[in-house]
Amino acid sequence: MEEFAQQFINRIKSPIFGYFLVSFIAINWDPIFYLFFHTASVPLRINYFKESVDFYSAFAFPFLISIVYSIAYPWINFLIGYATNQAVELRDNLSIDADHRTTIKKRNLEEARSELFRIKEEIILERAAVDQKINEIDDENTREELKVQLTEIRKPDSSKPLSSNIHFPEFDTDLQSIIGQLLVTMAANKSVMLRDDLKSILGFSDVKNDVLITELIRHKYIDIIQVSQNNFKYSLTSRAKKVLVDKKLIN
Structure with a gap:
């Protein structure tokens, strides 16, 4: 049952x-x-x-x-x-793609910084080569005179970063170096950079970074070339490239 x-x-x-x-x-x-x-x-x-x-x-x-x-x-x-x-x-694929794009951006930024360091090293080596040639001059008076002249020429670079010898009349004196470094880094990064990377190099607050980027656009140092996913991509203008070439900071 x-x-x-x-x-x-x-x-x-x-x-x-x-x-x-x-x-x-x-x-x-x-x-x-x-x-x-x-x-x-x-x-x-x-x-x-x-x-x-x-x-x-x-x-x-x-x-x-x-x-x-x-x-x-x-x-x-x-x-x-x-x-x-x-x-x-x-x-998950979208998340992986986003991480991949972030990794690529970081790598490009590191490559740009490496290029900037390479330029600095070349300048240092060139100075060392010039100093060596001067030291090889037998005439002491001529040698000392050249050293004095060379010291005077190098004064702007001896106490400031690489890009401080670039003059941007539209900006304050304390911003000259950082803007110069920014443009050199962009040039080393195929003249293109995302807004977040620009802000990372400038290193100021978001408000000040936005103001500086707007001023760089207004004075025709950079241009907006693309807008995607709430981010902007900028490129160097012909004016900025000419300044860098004239100062022999890019080839």
């Missing part, structure tokens, strides 16, 4: 039985409602139920629907899971 009861309970718990029961109620809701809730006499309600429910509505259609749903339900779950996985994969 217990085994029979357990088997009966297992069958009731079966998903297909639940689908069948739901389908049966959905198809025959009107006679079921009349049977249980109408105020007519019991025999009348039973007769109405028998007349309204036949083999097809009581068994065939609910059974067919439950079979179809039992087969379709796993596929529906599969399609939902597949669509969800696709969305998650696309989101």
